[in-house]
Amino acid sequence: xxxxxxxxxxxxxxxxxxxxxxxxxxxxxxxxxxxxxxxxxxxxxxxxxxxxxxxxxxxxxxxxxxxxxxxxxxxxxxxxxxxxxxxxxxxxxxxxxxxxxxxxxxxxxxxxxxxxxxxxxxxxxxxxxxxxxxxxxxxxxxxxxxxxxxxxxxxxxxxxxxxxxxxxxxxxxxxxxxxxxxxxxxxxxxxxxxxxxxxxxxxxxxxxxxxxxxxxxxxxxxxxxxxxxxxxxxxxxxxxxxxx
Amino acid sequence: xxxxxxxxxxxxxxxxxxxxxxxxxxxxxxxxxxxxxxxxxxxxxxxxxxxxxxxxxxxxxxxxxxxxxxxxxxxxxxxxxxxxxxxxxxxxxxxxxxxxxxxxxxxxxxxxxxxxxxxxxxxxxxxxxxxxxxxxxxxxxxxxxxxxxxxxxxxxxxxxxxxxxxxxxxxxxxxxxxxxxxxxxxxxxxxxxxxxxxxxxxxxxxxxxxxxxxxxxxxxxxxxxxxxxxxxxxxxxxxxxxxxxxxxxxxxxxxxxxxxxxxxxxxxxxx
Numbered sequence: 001x002x003x004x005x006x007x008x009x010x011x012x013x014x015x016x017x018x019x020x021x022x023x024x025x026x027x028x029x030x031x032x033x034x035x036x037x038x039x040x041x042x043x044x045x046x047x048x049x050x051x052x053x054x055x056x057x058x059x060x061x062x063x064x065x066x067x068x069x070x071x072x073x074x075x076x077x078x079x080x081x082x083x084x085x086x087x088x089x090x091x092x093x094x095x096x097x098x099x100x101x102x103x104x105x106x107x108x109x110x111x112x113x114x115x116x117x118x119x120x121x122x123x124x125x126x127x128x129x130x131x132x133x134x135x136x137x138x139x140x141x142x143x144x145x146x147x148x149x150x151x152x153x154x155x156x157x158x159x160x161x162x163x164x165x166x167x168x169x170x171x172x173x174x175x176x177x178x179x180x181x182x183x184x185x186x187x188x189x190x191x192x193x194x195x196x197x198x199x200x201x202x203x204x205x206x207x208x209x210x211x212x213x214x215x216x217x218x219x220x221x222x223x224x225x226x227x228x229x230x231x232x233x234x235x236x237x238x239x240x241x242x243x244x
Numbered sequence: 245x246x247x248x249x250x251x252x253x254x255x256x257x258x259x260x261x262x263x264x265x266x267x268x269x270x271x272x273x274x275x276x277x278x279x280x281x282x283x284x285x286x287x288x289x290x291x292x293x294x295x296x297x298x299x300x301x302x303x304x305x306x307x308x309x310x311x312x313x314x315x316x317x318x319x320x321x322x323x324x325x326x327x328x329x330x331x332x333x334x335x336x337x338x339x340x341x342x343x344x345x346x347x348x349x350x351x352x353x354x355x356x357x358x359x360x361x362x363x364x365x366x367x368x369x370x371x372x373x374x375x376x377x378x379x380x381x382x383x384x385x386x387x388x389x390x391x392x393x394x395x396x397x398x399x400x401x402x403x404x405x406x407x408x409x410x411x412x413x414x415x416x417x418x419x420x421x422x423x424x425x426x427x428x429x430x431x432x433x434x435x436x437x438x439x440x441x442x443x444x445x446x447x448x449x450x451x452x453x454x455x456x457x458x459x460x461x462x463x464x465x466x467x468x469x470x471x472x473x474x475x476x477x478x479x480x481x482x483x484x485x486x487x488x489x490x491x492x493x494x495x496x497x498x499x500x501x502x503x504x505x506x507x508x509x510x511x512x513x514x515x
Binding site for chain 2: 143144146147148149162163165166167168181183
């Protein structure tokens with residue numbers, strides 16, 4: 001029998017880049033895990049369903065320790081999709097694959113073909129996925145971001161003309177500007193940009209983050225609530241002040 | 245071609261079925277041909293609220309699966325000639341609804357009726373998404389409390405993403421119907437105020453239905469509140485909402501806020 005080698009329908013293999021959260025633990029792991037638990041407790045479900053990459057560059061650990069660490073993650077329902085910076089000797093069967101070539105997305109070379117994603121939860125397939133033609137450093141959302149929706153734009157600033165509802169999130173590589181009430185989550189400098197800021201006309205946020213540093217609603221000064229506010233990063237601390 | 249309205253909310257127990265029945269009866273009252281379709285397969289209630297529970301023979305699922313003709317499943321209201329009900333099945337679940345089946349039924353109903361009102365089940369799953377799928381207009385039913393408002397916000401996001409109209413790049417018309425509003429409790433801060441809800445949801449308001457015993461009484465006797473007692477406060481609010489749905493521009497009054505003459509005198513004395 002001859003095998004037909006050229007089937008009319010070919011398999012389409014495409015390259016696509018995704019934004020993953022990178023966790024870089026440090027030793028001793030117990031302390032680090034305690035801090036992770038603390039963050040997870042205050043921001044329930046933050047890691048749920050998100051791609052997480054484990055960065056173990058320069059960590060003096062062996063295979064057993066890595067295995068243990070992975071077990072700790074799976075106990076916490078954090079699924080690691082890949083391991084970065086691991087010596088081949090410490091990787092074993094049943095571990096996530098090694099990843100190479102990860103770059104902070106603020107890297108100019110990556111921003112060649114930015115994709116604007118205005119996505120709903122994974123369950124909601126649609127919602128506009130707009131592809132831009134030329135390099136864009138900012139997007140403008142002209143309607144409220146509703147509960148359950150995420151705006152993810154690693155390439156630059158996000159401006160929302162309207163409110164961000166409780167249970168919605170805006171994640172920007174650059175700064176986040178909300179011309180309305182910020183009730184949900186805002187994350188600026190999500191891919192490593194400490195100079196990013198968050199601005200909003202009325203502060204009621206559930207969670208704020210700049211360059212990976214988090215602040216929960218209860219950590220915020222009550223005097224900022226309901227006010228026009230800007231937030232920025234000084235060292236490892238999120239600073240906030242009212243505008244005007 | 246008739247218009248398709250989905251009455252939806254995300255959260256359960258906020259008054260979707262009550263509002264579907266009341267708005268449907270109010271629209272039929274002025275002579276429009278109206279059908280109310282119960283999409284809550286497995287937990288049907290609309291037949292009870294409409295007082296037609298003993299007259300259900302065939303239902304939506306029978307029609308979708310080709311076991312009955314649409315005309316056999318439609319139940320004509322005993323009080324209003326132009327008001328019809330298409331009941332849900334109580335013995336099946338939402339998986340019995342197919343996208344193609346729903347589309348065929350809605351298309352057929354649109355040809356015959358001026359208004360097709362889809363009473364959505366709670367939640368954001370299959371039943372709810374199929375109920376909103378072919379809507380031209382959405383009535384988002386919300387109670388003045390935070391969980392209902394957030395769920396409504398979620399539903400509005402879905403209306404803009406998952407309806408056939410949205411997928412064609414058009415915008416679905418969305419209206420807010422605030423139900424179970426109690427001005428005293430809003431005043432005391434036990435409930436959200438109208439402005440707070442409007443600020444969060446930012447869609448146009450089509451009516452405010454006051455919290456009232458009349459609504460419960462009407463449900464229990466199996467009549468839409470607009471038919472049970474057309475002069476009651478909730479019925480009048482529903483009649484106004486129905487007129488706004490039909491395109492009339494009417495000022496909205498917040499129930500309880502136009503104080504009576506006693507309130508005014510009392511207010512002056514206190515000052």
